[in-house]
Amino acid sequence: MNPFRFIHAADLHLGSPFKGLADAPEHVRRGLAEAEYAALRRLTEAALELGADFAVFSGDLFDSADRSLRARAALHRAWSRLAGAGVRVFAIHGNHDPLGGGPAMFEWPEGVHVFGADDRAEHRPACRRDGKPAAFVYGISYDRRAVTENLVPRYRPAEGADFHIALLHANVDGDPDHDAYAPCRLSELTGAGFQYWALGHVHGRRVLHEYPHVVYPGNLQGRHPGETGAKGCYLVEVDASGGVRLTFLPLDGVRWLSCRVSIDGLEDEERLLERMEECAVRTASSADGRPVMLEVVLEGRGPLHRRLEDRADELLAALRDRLDGLAAGGGWSGVPAFDGDDVGRNGGSGGEREGESDGNGARGADGVFGADGPSGADGGRGGESDGYGARDGDGVFGAGGPSGAYGGWIWVHRLTIRTAPGLDLDRLAEEDSFAGEVLRLARRLAADPEGREALLREALGPMLRNPRLRRLIESRGLLSADGLLERAATRLAGMLERGEG
Numbered sequence: 001m002n003p004f005r006f007i008h009a010a011d012l013h014l015g016s017p018f019k020g021l022a023d024a025p026e027h028v029r030r031g032l033a034e035a036e037y038a039a040l041r042r043l044t045e046a047a048l049e050l051g052a053d054f055a056v057f058s059g060d061l062f063d064s065a066d067r068s069l070r071a072r073a074a075l076h077r078a079w080s081r082l083a084g085a086g087v088r089v090f091a092i093h094g095n096h097d098p099l100g101g102g103p104a105m106f107e108w109p110e111g112v113h114v115f116g117a118d119d120r121a122e123h124r125p126a127c128r129r130d131g132k133p134a135a136f137v138y139g140i141s142y143d144r145r146a147v148t149e150n151l152v153p154r155y156r157p158a159e160g161a162d163f164h165i166a167l168l169h170a171n172v173d174g175d176p177d178h179d180a181y182a183p184c185r186l187s188e189l190t191g192a193g194f195q196y197w198a199l200g201h202v203h204g205r206r207v208l209h210e211y212p213h214v215v216y217p218g219n220l221q222g223r224h225p226g227e228t229g230a231k232g233c234y235l236v237e238v239d240a241s242g243g244v245r246l247t248f249l250p251l252d253g254v255r256w257l258s259c260r261v262s263i264d265g266l267e268d269e270e271r272l273l274e275r276m277e278e279c280a281v282r283t284a285s286s287a288d289g290r291p292v293m294l295e296v297v298l299e300g301r302g303p304l305h306r307r308l309e310d311r312a313d314e315l316l317a318a319l320r321d322r323l324d325g326l327a328a329g330g331g332w333s334g335v336p337a338f339d340g341d342d343v344g345r346n347g348g349s350g351g352e353r354e355g356e357s358d359g360n361g362a363r364g365a366d367g368v369f370g371a372d373g374p375s376g377a378d379g380g381r382g383g384e385s386d387g388y389g390a391r392d393g394d395g396v397f398g399a400g401g402p403s404g405a406y407g408g409w410i411w412v413h414r415l416t417i418r419t420a421p422g423l424d425l426d427r428l429a430e431e432d433s434f435a436g437e438v439l440r441l442a443r444r445l446a447a448d449p450e451g452r453e454a455l456l457r458e459a460l461g462p463m464l465r466n467p468r469l470r471r472l473i474e475s476r477g478l479l480s481a482d483g484l485l486e487r488a489a490t491r492l493a494g495m496l497e498r499g500e501g
């Protein structure tokens, strides 16, 4: 068969509103509003730069059925660019943007095929850009929001191609975080005769199976605090013997992340602020140069706990000021300005930051793809390479120049406090409570090695009956470990006191 490569994306959700940003400054709100469009532009650039032969989009192109004009225009522009360059586009609609729900779409350019809501999945030939056959592509669009029947029986591979790609917007194996639309089982997909199931719907990136490949690329841009981490699409390279290689391409314009800071051992808020700032900057420096929407979670226990309870707002404001000061003072290390593509050049906080971006260590002379990136040669079978981020210059993924319009900011959108008071173990051990009883037992056993071992043997009984686990436990000396019980008891007492038990 002819080797080929294609882009697999899903869940663009163009036109998504971002909520809960009332107290965010203008550059943050603007950055978020632009982020999904930036991601789409990057996808187009990536497809062209990487020589994709075609691109597939597995539903939820738009966030809502009413499809804002801007969203429609952006998608039309993106697909026109692809099709105009000979990169054919295949797409289906999902639960957010079912066919027939909403204003008429623009007429798609030649080279774009949107599958209908047919009884049987129709198929279209996908060719390489040199015209040689590559694969058959299949798909069924949602005709209404809630498609509750299994669509898989409606897909059947046709004669005449070596490689079959099925576009399906569905919840595989009952993912509880997403609506149970078009529910189906992984085993049905793997047994259906297709080489690649290009899924959409679940927003987390997942490779559910290899050979045949069953893949959720995740959404293109995180939309809320629960969608953390890099977002983007897959470049799928198929070699002459049918080997499949997936490369994740981070495309997001803004990255949602969270970081955890412990108050353990801290006496004053000044030190806590320092710790939070360090953590925020460290977290942001892992964001491929993206601006960051950050949740900071405070945890641990200690004397600061009592003072935090009614001062969360103040602490959050102080942290924001510190991070703001850093950005204005050019104090970032490892957080380059947003890259220099055409995203909102005319605004944001970028203007005052000119000249401070001195590049980024990760974007060295390795060239576009880095050592592990996609290449013209046949890739290895299977596996995923995340090595795409490294890039020089002003292109799609590069750090770009200092003109990046909304680069380099960190906005702490939420401070979550999960701390607990310091524990007074001696007082607790006197208490007439379950926690007190647990602590007293642990202390008694600390002075009684034989009793301790007997208790542990009883507790670990089921594990000790397994010869391999038993060897492991004994080789680690767990049965005679000093302090193990004390630590466990302290932890349990802490949980009981916080009401987690």
Ligand SMILES: [Mn+2]
Residues within 6 Å of the ligand: 011, 013, 060, 096, 201, 202, 203
């Ligand atoms: Mn979706």
